[in-house]
Amino acid sequence: MHPIPPVLADETRRLERLRALSLLDSEPEPLFDAIARQAGELCGTGIALISLLDERRQWFKAQVGLPGWSEVPRATAFCAYTIAGGRWLEVADARLDARFAANPLVVGAPNARFYAGLPLCLSGGERVGTLCVMDSRPRRLDAAQIRALSGLAEIASHALEQRSVLSRQAGVLRSRFEQDLREAESRYRVIAEEQSEMVSLAQADGTLIYVEAAVQHGMATGEPWDLELPLTTAKGRRIWVRAMGEVEFENGRAVRLLGAFQDITERRRLEQQVADDERFLRQLADSLPLRIAYLDRERSEVIGRTRAELWPTDDDAPFSARAHAALAGQAQQFEFDETVAGQLRRFENRLIPDRTESGEVRGFFVTGIDITERNAAERALRELTTIFDNTTDFVLQADRSGQIIYMNPSARRAFGLQPDEPLAQGRIEHYASVMRDISVAVLAKQEVLRQADILRSVTEAIPATVVVVGSDGLYRFVNGAFERYCGLPRERILGRSAREVLGDAEIDRRSPWVRRALAGEAVNFTLDYPARDGTTYLALSRIPLRLESGEVDGFVGVAQDITQQKREEDRLLQLAQRDPLTGLLNRTGFERGLELLLRPEQTGRRAAARGQGGRQGAAASRHGLKRTRTHSSIPVQPDTRRTHAVPTPRPKPAQSLCAVPRHDDVCRPDRHHRSAPDRGRRASERHQLHRHRRRLLHRPIRDDGR
Helix, strand or coil, X not given: CCCCCCXXXXXXXXXXXXXXXXXCCCCCXXXXXXXXXXXXXXXXXXXXXXEEECCCEEEEEEEECCCCCCEEEHHHCCHHHHHHHCCCEEECCHHHCCCCCCXXXXXXXXXXXXXXXXXXXXXXXXXXXXXXXXXXXXXXXXXXXXXXXXXXXXXXXXXXXXXXHHHHHHHHHHHHHHHHHHHHHHHHHHHHHHCCCCCCCECCCCCECCCHHHHHHHHHHCCCEEEEEEEECCCCCEEEEEEEEEEEEECCEEEEEEEEEEECHHHHHHHHHHXXXXXXXXXXXXXXXXXXXXXXXXXXXXXXXXXXHHXXXXXXXXXXXXXXXXXXXXXXXXXXXXXXXXXXXXXXXXXXXXXXXXXXXXXEEEEEEECHHHHHHHHHHHHHHXXXXXXXXXXXXXXXXXXXXXXXXXXXXXXXXXXXXXXXXXXXXXXXXXXXXXXXXXXXXXXXXXXXXXXXXXXXXXXXXEEEEECCCEEEEECHHHHHHHCCCHHHCCCCEHHHHHCHHHHHHHHHHHHHHHCCCCEEEEEEEEECXXXXXXXXXXXXXXXXXXXXXXXXXXXXXXXXXXXXXXXXXXXXXXXXXXCCECHHXXXXXXXXXXXXXXXXXXXXXXXXXXXXXXXXXXXXXECCCCCCCCCCCCCCCCCCCCCCCCCCCXXXXXXXXXXXXXXXXXXXXXXXXXXXXXXXXXXXXXXXXXXXXXXXXXXXXX
16 A cells, blocks of 8 residues: 655645636647656656546656557555655656555556656745656656756746736636627717718827728729728727728629628737747746757748758758658767867757647747766766776765665675666665774875976976887887977877887887886896988987886986087097197007907907997997008108107098007016016016017008097
8 A cells, every 4th residue: 555645734725726717638739748748858857748637547648658548547656745845856767665655656557767857836836747757667867857847847837827927818718709790880880871981090189099091992893801900099098909991893883892890909909918928938938957949840940040050051951861850750979079169069969840720730849958977977977887887895985864775796695686676675774884084094005196296397307318118119108308309299299109209220220228218127228310500419228117016117218419428538538649749649548459459359349338329339449449451551660769650641531540659668577576476477468469560560550540
């Protein structure tokens, strides 16, 4: 047995106002049908009703989704609670609400689960009916749908009252019109029969109401006239009259004028009131968060203009296809994106066919609602639902009364419920919560963010390029210097691979050191690049990034231009190994070249280590000595006193000679006292050095330094 709905304290007055509307058991009317249809379309529900509640029943003035239904008993009416409460009522799932769980409309047809309704209030505050929507599945309306439904309820309330007023006024006007017409006909018939001249009416200033031109035109052509003109009576009252007349002819000659005058002041007032009401409804509709239009079959125009004229830049093809479907009687619902005030917005459009009494479609209504925020909320809800569905924590939701309305999968498994099993009738008696002091964690996070800001500022301030590359090879961070180096904005670099940004050739050149860095080794290397003013050198470092587990998660790359440093090193090396006056190798330069000749395998290894970047090791060989066979080389002959360069023939500019020091200058034994093993080792070294020097002096020597 379900509960009986409450009754208002002023129920008698409410019922009197309801009967005064003269709406109960009236025929369907297009205005109310359109409001109900619009409510169902806006809320996406299968049922929408405009209903009136008397002492025994809920009668449907307009309904969508309940074919063959015209009323239900008041005892089962959801709307009785809406009228009693006097405000918005929404029932997400009637099965979980004690007021409706046993209601015949819930346990039987139409199997109602969801209900939302608003009372229809007259100007005196009487709640005579409701505008409501229902559905066979649990749900809730969003804020935009509630606002739209509230606007439609206001329109329906005003329409109910205006219909009653206009109906009463029309009845009074009709009876008055019929009476006035009978009296006027009798009065003017007597006048017409008694008078031999035409009778006319004039204003106080003498202006004839009968327009002379209309009379003359009627006498000339035989056409009748029908005029509506303002008139000031003898007492100064302003009225409107309708003057109708025609000319009677006999044998082609006008013999009399027949006509009548009718006071149409009341009709004009009612017409003005209807126009005012229409303007009010238009203003009310314009204030709703909806786009509303009507397109007819013949012209497909909006207020006299085509859609293509109103939006010449829009692609009309998708709309045209749906418009044809709507004109064929098929309601359409679709979403599309549109730029409004420079912002991309999402709209939901509905095309609702407008049918005549015979069922013919003569046009369709167009409604559009901005659903940008709703879509964003739905996306956020889906994301939150995904989190709840995949968490191992228990998540339950209850309504204000404590009734459980949602359990996530983890909670269902804990209670032994299947994913699609209805929730049992249970209530939350109490709940426990845990509070944790996270001040230290928050401060630590703030400190991390502060340090990150500092590091970001430092990387932006230094001239070197700084990048962070993940283990997937994609850029995670770049500083401003790297943006300028690549000539690309940061947005076009982050998330892309180094090969996409720098090119295949450059990445292939750097790949050996990148592989070592990703293997966990910190590497430093130098690369050279040809430039218009010489060679440009870059010093590069690759430092691995490691997770807490020790796994390599990418690397930090730092690159700095060391061209000026390299050129200064070359200049200082020239000064250290050459005589400033002659340009010849001095003792230091000679010994350096001799060392390269004595240890070729060690020199090769050192040059390879220094030349990993390409040309770093070139400096050593550039300033060293090489034995080459060349026709322009000059043999240098030893002398027992001092070895010197033969001055002729003169060497080419690209060549240079070196002064060979005496034997005692190169391998002069230390004058200090040494032990016997030390003296033996020194003697062996002097012997080896002397032998290589003799072999060098008997071969051409060419310096290919700058």
